[in-house]
Amino acid sequence: MSAASDLVSRVAALLAHPGVEARPRAASAGAWPLDLAEPPDVAALYAAADGLALPDGTQILPRGELARATAWLTEERSLDWAHDLLVVGEREDLVIVLDLDAAGARAGGGVLEVPTDGLASFQRVARSLVGYLERRLGVAGAEAASPEVRAREAAARRDLPALAEALAEAMYPGAERQVAHAALTLGVLLSERGDEAALDAFARSVEARVAAAARGAAAPERLAAWRACEIAAREAGAEAIAAACAARGRGAGEGRGGA
Structure with a gap:
């Protein structure tokens, strides 16, 4: 057809x-x-x-x-x-x-x-x-939703493949907070597997949070975001990844970036 x-x-x-x-x-x-x-x-x-x-x-x-x-x-x-x-x-x-x-x-x-x-x-x-x-x-076999919606739904289901697929697509301007949450969730799921790709997901979450921050608030937001990633990785049982997040957070706090 x-x-x-x-x-x-x-x-x-x-x-x-x-x-x-x-x-x-x-x-x-x-x-x-x-x-x-x-x-x-x-x-x-x-x-x-x-x-x-x-x-x-x-x-x-x-x-x-x-x-x-x-x-x-x-x-x-x-x-x-x-x-x-x-x-x-x-x-x-x-x-x-x-x-x-x-x-x-x-x-x-x-x-x-x-x-x-x-x-x-x-x-x-x-x-x-x-x-x-x-x-x-609710039509059966409906066209896929936007990647922003799919990322949100996949994060709620903790569906790693679907979440990674949605986050691989270009996101609409203004969706930074959604992206930050979805990428954080992806980082957690990868951390639970001990997959060091979690650091890339956490870095994306950090940068999305920074992009959504108010003017002049980028530095403290970056520091807080890396701290959230560190906590999430530790709760997932990935101590090495948590330590890497902590190191990046320290770098952010010292004004050396962190992503």
Whole structure:
């Protein structure tokens, strides 16, 4: 099956899902609002329905309303959003945004959830809009979530292979605290095996924490982060790795780095 045929089948399955309401079940007459290419999955969705609603309250706007919704929100809230961010829907107190990442500066973009009371706090949850809807509906065999979501879920399960795989992908800007926690968990799992690769995972956790720190707080944050890694390694029974973390922490405290 070709990629285009696969998308058509996936969209048809979404629209046939119980409780999904399409508006209407016909191709959108609205024009794609950007001078960037419309993603294939978005085009396939609007070729079948001009917006839809899911049972959980998720609303995808008609294509002709995307530009107006984006302009209204950015002007009303005085938002300095990139030109390739487009409001495509909403759910309760969240805005659903499609990031086309035309310049390749934001890890390939994808579908973001943004709280209405924090419209600069982007959380990437999916790579594509169809994939996002599949996951909201719990469709079997749905497209994989964003690496940020997969890392969080793998860390919660303590699934080392899945966690390492997710962390190997580029992470969306602003996900540093999530990355720090996931990398710390990976370091713990590797420490439990006595695998010295744990140090690399801990170093990534440290750097992610430092990246998320307030201006001027990098040095104490680095020191605290290495201390947290030392404690985690020791609790995992990896004394040699804990000692290495302690040494790096001392180096950070003396102003010599530590990662």
